[in-house]
Amino acid sequence: MKKLTKSLVTALSLATATLSVIPQAAAPAEAATKAKSKTGTEYKDGSYTVMVTVKNLGNNIDVPNNFFPAATVTIKNHKISSVAISVDDIDDAGLYYVQVNDQVAIGYQKTLTFDGSVYKNGLQNASINISGDPSYCNITFGDLPSSAYETVTETSETAKKVVKRTAAVYDRNGKKTKDTALKAGKTISTYGSLTRGSVKYYKISKTTNKYVQSADVDGRYITVMHNSAVYSKNLKKTTSSVAAGKKILTFGRTTIKNKKYYQTGYNSFISASNVDGTTRTLKKNAYVYKKSKGKAVRYKNSVLKQNSQQQTYGSAVSIKGKKYYIIGVGKYVAKSDFK
Numbered sequence: 547m548k549k550l551t552k553s554l555v556t557a558l559s560l561a562t563a564t565l566s567v568i569p570q571a572a573a574p575a576e577a578a579t580k581a582k583s584k585t586g587t588e589y590k591d592g593s594y595t596v597m598v599t600v601k602n603l604g605n606n607i608d609v610p611n612n613f614f615p616a617a618t619v620t621i622k623n624h625k626i627s628s629v630a631i632s633v634d635d636i637d638d639a640g641l642y643y644v645q646v647n648d649q650v651a652i653g654y655q656k657t658l659t660f661d662g663s664v665y666k667n668g669l670q671n672a673s674i675n676i677s678g679d680p681s682y683c684n685i686t687f688g689d690l691p692s693s694a695y696e697t698v699t700e701t702s703e704t705a706k707k708v709v710k711r712t713a714a715v716y717d718r719n720g721k722k723t724k725d726t727a728l729k730a731g732k733t734i735s736t737y738g739s740l741t742r743g744s745v746k747y748y749k750i751s752k753t754t755n756k757y758v759q760s761a762d763v764d765g766r767y768i769t770v771m772h773n774s775a776v777y778s779k780n781l782k783k784t785t786s787s788v789a790a791g792k793k794i795l796t797f798g799r800t801t802i803k804n805k806k807y808y809q810t811g812y813n814s815f816i817s818a819s820n821v822d823g824t825t826r827t828l829k830k831n832a833y834v835y836k837k838s839k840g841k842a843v844r845y846k847n848s849v850l851k852q853n854s855q856q857q858t859y860g861s862a863v864s865i866k867g868k869k870y871y872i873i874g875v876g877k878y879v880a881k882s883d884f885k
Contacts, residue, residue: 772860
């Protein structure tokens, strides 16, 4: 009897799969003045590994019990597009001819790829033929991981909105189209929303599936008062920063690990203390300074009263070795002047 190596078993097993069929979400309902909402589940684009059970049927194949090889299932445009199997470790040289049900893959390469239709529920019949020597088995594919699915929510509420920054146009799958981007300041009609995973879109056409990201429409501009590092949602500092005095578009405040942040993008945040400030009380009359050539220089006729309250932004900064709080764009007061 011809022995089948693990990768040959992998080739057989990878060739087909078990899948819990998930219905595609229907197209959004026609826009209505009163909001209606529906939520469903769709495939998420990407490549995913699925486990495979192989059952020995004899006839030149020898498969170890409880052996679970794997297949790579690729999803594109929220549909299963292909199933790939590896024959990297097969000892036999020659032309590989693998068939799963009615799907056939032939080649000398280390990876054989099937159409996504081979991924079905239940037992699948498989055969492999290496240089004329056929073998047979039954294989069952495991379910796709939870990461292969995403929640999709659609609403039908109509509204008028103003584009806050140049907005690219997307299709329902979240793919950027070739349509002309909408310019900032343009007033648009929206016909409901689509939230795919964590990204929200507004539908901008009654009759076609055209969308813009809500991040380009919602939000408000704020002025950053203190140089600000940009963090990810895990509070890891990125390579980006925002300079004091710059106006930026933000999308609400959020609390991360008991600290307030403004969201400036899908996965970018700055400390709210650099925008909103902290109220502090002066313990004596205080001069206001500006920074010039690396030094703190007093503003003429600018003195703040003792016991008055001032907004300070972010942590104290150093100028020539002395600590100052920022009280406005380009304005500083000595930290030692506050209680």
